Amino acid sequence: MHIFILRRLLQLIPVLFGVTLVAFLIIQLVPGDVAQVMAGEAASQAQLDQMRENLGLNDPLIVQYGRFLGDLVMFDLGESVRTGQPVMDIIAPRFIITVELALWGMVVAVSVGLFFGILSATYRNTIRDYGTMTLAVVGLSMPNFWLGLLLIYWFSIQLGVLPTSGWGTWQQVIMPAITMGTAGAAVIARMTRSSMLEVIDQDYVRTARAKGVSERLVVYKHAFRNALIPVVTVIGLQFGYFLSGAVLTENVFAINGLGRLVVDAISQRDFPVVQGAVIVLAITFVFVNFLVDIAYRVLNKRIDLN
């Protein structure tokens, strides 16, 4: 198991190289001039040239990339061209908020999704199953910003029980978490249902019944442990979507997360911030996938990747 984890970690290295390279190149390739942004519209050609020289923009790309990587391993993502603050300092608090938001969204998505998925499978082709799956389609089809607005309308304006915006107190967590988690819950519920249906008729489930295992344990232990394996992949992917899709929820509830930061940075052409955010998100995504791989291995003894 330790060897397995070590191997997976080593395999991350080329992936991370690729991620940084793409993030680096995207910023190089988009139109717009960092020097121009920093120096302002009124700057003379001489000032611009000086600026470029100082920033190292005249060096060959490969040299710039090397410098970029060197800084990166020191956790230095450069400075904002707007404010001059280190990008790391700008991103870090925002990133934590977005991760919190995504995690709360996951709590909703996983708990609701698994519960209804199992319910649907154990009562297959009954009214409960049809009801749940209809809800899932609704949840999946509803744009989450609209759901967020509806929630604000009901709970904040009509009932006045929850705050409309902000982040920090538990009351402020509820609606954004539901907004984020609903679509994920629908995907997880559907995946869980079909996965459960695949295993519920397996011989080993019948064996468990024949041993005298209670029906509840047959479903939640013997069937679910096997059904969970494909569901874990979906959960991992959902977390990635949550991180990158947080911007909508953040905007609806005025949460100062990473998503809003990126949107602002893009409109201000604050390239180092955009780049930094892209890298941080990409690394997080890669890391989540790594965790999914480990979870796979723990759940499914037949996988032997050593």
Next chain:
Amino acid sequence: MASNEQTPVLEVKGLQTSFFTPDGEVKAVDGVDFSVNSNETLGIVGESGSGKSITSLSVMRLIQHPGKIVGGTIELSGEDLLKKSKQQFAKYRGNRLSMIFQEPMTSLNPVFTVGSQIAEAVRIHKKLDKKAAWQEAVNMLKLVGIPAPEDRAKRYPHELSGGMRQRVMIAIALSCDPELLIADEPTTALDVTIQAQILELIKELQEKSGMAVLMITHDLGVIAETADKVVVMYAGEVVEQADVKTLFKQPLHPYTQGLMNAIPRHDIDLDELEMIPGTVPTPQNMPSGCRFAERCPYARDLCVEKHPELATPSNNVDEAVTTGQTRCWIYTDEWDGPNPTKGVATNQ
């Protein structure tokens, strides 16, 4: 063999199990009776679709929706199992009666160690703590002849061979000393040498514990090897029952005779195996007369028109072999004329 006085371990009377499909009720098992005593093996033989597996699953109350037991009684040492609530019956299942299945490759849960799967049954029924249950699991593995049981108990099913896995299944089934073991085609998926070992193991364990065994198979070889009494099933009904010697010496029902003729033999040179023409009638269009009539070489109008009962033969049979029962018009008084199956060469 056990005396006839004792209460049978398992007594099934008039068992009816149906599946309720969109096309209507399908009677998979239609009025089956049999009984098994302790230390006795009853073989149930029949081809695919004869209802033998549904019969065994009915005894375990493992029939899944849309199937349902619609009639009859199943008594375990005199207690009617069908009258028990689900919770009550769960205490019996895997404890007083247990079952092993045809597919050892898929019958064990791939995500748990074999030891924990045995220990689970022990913990449920014997209320042992984790450690004691694990020790019991190791003991069971040893009992079923698995070498290095301490080590094997920690293995996952995919790390064991098919024969080993069937031994593990037997260990699970016998871990709580059941009065009745149901073995549903326990050797069908195994290769021939392993088959013999598994049958030998079941016999040996039966001698030790005195449990009753219900051996479900399509293979008359397995029956000859293990059974004391035999029930032959066809299209959801019992068509013949007898003790094993009688059955092999003088099979009465034309279907049983057909099965016997279809056994490949190594002592007679045959170019071609005999076979029974046609297939088992589907439950959707079950004949109203004898269910075997359309495949039977001796069928008359009587057979097609009237459904025969399972009865002790009263006609066309030697006095010496009247221990069994069969469901065929030939052996009733309504049949005028000689026994058409007599003198027909069977390769027995």
